[in-house]
Amino acid sequence: MNPFYLIPHTPKAYFCDRKKETEDLLGFVDNGSNVTLISPRRYGKTGLIYHVFDHLSARKKKPELFYVDIYATANVDDFIAVFAESIARVLKKESVIKSFLKFLGRIRPVISQDPLSGEAKYSFTLDTDADRRYSLKALLDYLEQRPTKVIVAIDEFQQIREYTGMSMEALLRTYIQPLTNVQFIFSGSRKHMMAEMFTYENSPFYESASLYTLDKIDRDVYARFIQEQFVNQSKCITQEAVDYILDWTRCHTFYTQTLCNRVFASTRKEAALVDVLMAADAILKEYQDTFLERRSLLTPRQWKFLIAVAKEGEVKEPTSAAFLQKYGLGAPSTASRLLDSLVEKELLLETKSLDGSSYCVYNVFFSRWLERL
Numbered sequence: 618m619n620p621f622y623l624i625p626h627t628p629k630a631y632f633c634d635r636k637k638e639t640e641d642l643l644g645f646v647d648n649g650s651n652v653t654l655i656s657p658r659r660y661g662k663t664g665l666i667y668h669v670f671d672h673l674s675a676r677k678k679k680p681e682l683f684y685v686d687i688y689a690t691a692n693v694d695d696f697i698a699v700f701a702e703s704i705a706r707v708l709k710k711e712s713v714i715k716s717f718l719k720f721l722g723r724i725r726p727v728i729s730q731d732p733l734s735g736e737a738k739y740s741f742t743l744d745t746d747a748d749r750r751y752s753l754k755a756l757l758d759y760l761e762q763r764p765t766k767v768i769v770a771i772d773e774f775q776q777i778r779e780y781t782g783m784s785m786e787a788l789l790r791t792y793i794q795p796l797t798n799v800q801f802i803f804s805g806s807r808k809h810m811m812a813e814m815f816t817y818e819n820s821p822f823y824e825s826a827s828l829y830t831l832d833k834i835d836r837d838v839y840a841r842f843i844q845e846q847f848v849n850q851s852k853c854i855t856q857e858a859v860d861y862i863l864d865w866t867r868c869h870t871f872y873t874q875t876l877c878n879r880v881f882a883s884t885r886k887e888a889a890l891v892d893v894l895m896a897a898d899a900i901l902k903e904y905q906d907t908f909l910e911r912r913s914l915l916t917p918r919q920w921k922f923l924i925a926v927a928k929e930g931e932v933k934e935p936t937s938a939a940f941l942q943k944y945g946l947g948a949p950s951t952a953s954r955l956l957d958s959l960v961e962k963e964l965l966l967e968t969k970s971l972d973g974s975s976y977c978v979y980n981v982f983f984s985r986w987l988e989r990l
């Protein structure tokens with residue numbers, strides 16, 4: 618079996634590190650505090666939430682755990698349906714689901730089966746905003762009266778800012794605030810939006826959760842983990858190969874896992890640098906079409922700017938004369954507009970530290986592909 622998982626819910630034995638982060642999140646849960654988990658995409662927020670849930674379910678006094686992914690929701694109605702589905706998925710037992718539906722009272726959902734996953738899909742007919750308020754409150758009230766403590770993780774939380782129709786932020790805050798039996802983990806990758814929601818004084822969620830930033834996994838810890846996973850499956854990998862993997866994927870969890878998964882799959886006994894190079898090439902080849910598609914969605918200038926950043930790897934002063942001249946990118950004023958648009962499109966990742974911002978191409982594989990152009 619391949620020990621390098623590519624799905625967020627990774628079994629403990631194949632989950633790399635995050636010991637401190639797990640402890641910290643468990644600490645928030647135990648201290649009754651809501652927490653907001655923030656990191657760039659694909660660092661491992663969802664994986665960590667599941668990992669923390671696994672820890673909590675192994676306890677003697679286990680809380681009830683609900684995971685709600687609102688990535689694909691566009692309005693309050695979608696949110697309510699996805700939330701109800703997540704609750705029903707955990708309740709499982711028919712009699713409990715019946716009592717849940719009874720609790721919802723006048724907002725009876727139509728329940729169908731997802732043809733692919735086989736799971737229950739809920740759809741509500743919510744004609745008025747009063748209906749929406751009623752249903753959202755009913756769902757939260759239901760969790761509030763459960764006999765055991767309830768933890769709800771709402772993943773991709775920034776999505777509520779994109780909702781059309783009613784303001785979800787204010788609504789949710791009003792209903793969440795009085796709850797005593799239900800705690801929340803809010804998770805999201807749009808740092809500005811998340812920070813705005815939880816740290817701006819005039820935002821509904823101001824100071825209603827502790828902010829927690831997830832960093833990359835420590836390089837040495839990741840290196841040891843990769844070696845161990847090979848050895849545990851009676852294979853091995855050279856130090857040189859591991860170093861190359863971590864450099865090439867910049868220790869960015871999803872990309873590191875993907876490359877490791879490939880290298881492991883193509884190794885019979887010992888993985889060496891040449892195997893890593895071949896696996897990396899194969900990955901870039903597979904993504905080529907999607908990368909080319911992105912080009913058609915960008916202006917030639919944006920494209921040129923991306924290539925320049927990719928070739929540099931990391932750029933600290935993207936509007937400096939030195940950088941702009943080196944790649945023929947035009948005047949600083951245009952460059953700063955290009956920069957903003959590429960960050961907004963999540964094609965460039967801005968990392969802030971005490972000594973200023975730096976930029977890199979967000980998707981590591983895309984970056985590695987662009988730098989070869």
Ligand SMILES: Nc1ncnc2c1ncn2[C@@H]1O[C@H](COP(=O)(O)OP(=O)(O)OP(=O)(O)O)[C@@H](O)[C@H]1O
Pocket residue numbers: 622623624625626627631632633634635656657658659660661662663664665805806870871874
């Ligand atoms: N600690 C870990 N050990 C091993 N693999 C991990 C770990 N954390 C995450 N992963 C892997 O990396 C992938 C990306 O992680 P995950 O989906 O949790 O990131 P995310 O931050 O939620 O991303 P997004 O913002 O895109 O939702 C997962 O599919 C999983 O395979």
Ligand SMILES: [Mg+2]
Pocket residue numbers: 662663664772
């Ligand atoms: Mg996620």
